[in-house]
Amino acid sequence: MNTPRQEIEARVAQGVSKLFSPVPPAPYVRPCPDSRHGDFQTNVALIQGKESKANPRDLAAQLAEVLELDGVAEKPEIAGPGFLNFRLTPEYLARQVTQRWGDARLGVPTVAQPETVVVDYSSPNIAKEMHVGHLRSTVLGDSLARLYCFLGHHVIADNHLGDWGTGFGMILFGYKREGDPEKLKRDPFAHLEAIYQKVQREAKTDETVREAARSELVLLQQGDAKNRKLWEEFLKYSLAALDVIYQRLGVQFDYTLGESSYNDALPGVVADLLERGIARESEGAIAIFSDGTLPPKDDPFLVSEKEGYRDNPLLVRKSDGGYNYATTDLATIRYRHEKFHAQRVLYVVGGPQQMHFRQLFSAARRWGYNDVKLEHVWFGTILGADKKPFRSREGETVKFRALLDEAEDRAGKIISEKRPELSDNERATLARVVGLGALKYADLAQNRNIDYVFSWEKLLAFDGNTAPYLQNAYVRIRAIFRKAGLEKIPEASVQLTEPAELALSRKLLDFADSVLMAAEEYRPHYLCLYLFELATLFHKFYEACPVIQAEEATRNSRLILCDLTARTLRQGLNLLGIDVVEQM
């Protein structure tokens, strides 16, 4: 099933190949930025005009003559410097709406060649309470995993937990001194973080604390039974606490292979890198340096200085014999390649780590992993009210749990106001779906590359381009079906006459395009934008076109539009990790 854009594109391509030689490169067709001009436009005559020095408008006219659009679109109009504008015919729209209505996938194709895609996201540190800084990775990663899965890829969602590393030396030291198994069990993050922060403060001024923490770490890494057992306790309770959060969020992982999973592989990785001459010893550490194959400007292992370039190595073993997170990351790439046969790995990690990933990917390629696409899907920093990055060390963090509680709380208050007749139980469910939906959507709806200032109001706004607005459109449709007293729609033909019906139909056919674009660019906000426009057009249709009272043929046709809209909204929101409700 072609999307309208693909349909027009195929026909334009056909016409172009008849007319022009050599054939200018595709794609030719894009949506009109302004619907007044039409539904789709092609600028191929402009491109060809430049190539052949011919008048673009003449070329456009010639193209218009040879195009076979039989019933798909009206005869194209030549506009501006040489655009061809296409307007889909109501008959074509009606046919396409009917097809999508009968399609469980709503017109979204599955990919011809499925890949194994690992999505690496969320990745909290078990020594610290999950905070607002984990929101973007978790929500974005979950949505990307859902998108790729829906398109037919084999997705592996992997939570690369921060469960190893220097911090645990401090925690072990502190826990042995003042740890409380009861507290650990009850609230592992709060307890561990308190210990961690206290020891960290002490370590700043006290050399003996630093030393003690370091030796605890060495013991742990050497497999000391007591430290190992303690660490396992930390991990066990932390995982349980994380599960509670993920369950509330509706986020699922196929694997939780934390950094510690790769611990045993690290010596081998370094040995291999040394053996192949990729890494070498330097100042007691082992590091990967530039191999000189890239222009210095693009070489992630060089940084320029006043005069010339200075090495910017990637450390894979510290001079004290410990390993760096680059080593773990390399081991992880190898593991995912060998065990999962990953063809693509998405790292949903913040923008500040861009340098690290450039180095890591470059090192991985030199190590021989050329057939796996490694993508750093980075996102901007969450800022405090002072426009300074939200830092966890300073204390003033917004805990994830508080975030979820507040989301549900705020939603609950609004629901109590608007629907006082609902039972407590119904209200609680609604509060969860609406509150968490708003929270997730606020994050997903914007360009991930942009920093944003954290504010409750913004994250939990229920007006405008928000999840509740989309959920509300869905609810209104369900109300129509309830009121009409029917679940199955009678077989009917779709007839489109009202402008609101036509506009809604056009938008319904664009679902696949928006899903594909969101997945390709790793940008769920394209899908959000689409769903918002769809909901807006539905609300306009709802105002302009009565359904239940309409005469039978019109009523049935409109019911089909309603049903397809509802299913598209539900599916789209599902791809964002957001639920719908039957009433709100």
Add this chain to the structure above:
RNA sequence: GCUCCCAUAGCUUAACGGAUAAAGCAACGGUCUUCUAAACCGUAGAGUGUUGGUUCGAUUCCAACUGGGAGCGCCA
């Protein structure tokens, strides 16, 4: 010092090299005897940080600059 990222209405953002730069919030004014007013309709509000360049055409590409942020050897 160097590298990377960001800059669009009062605020938050959109715009897949194209037409008169598009929404939401906030402001103002309307619409519930009719499928849920968490809705809809209308008014006002920017010429895209600056300066150049490429192009028939630039918010989009390139260069320089300004402002903000991040990173630059043993944290992750």
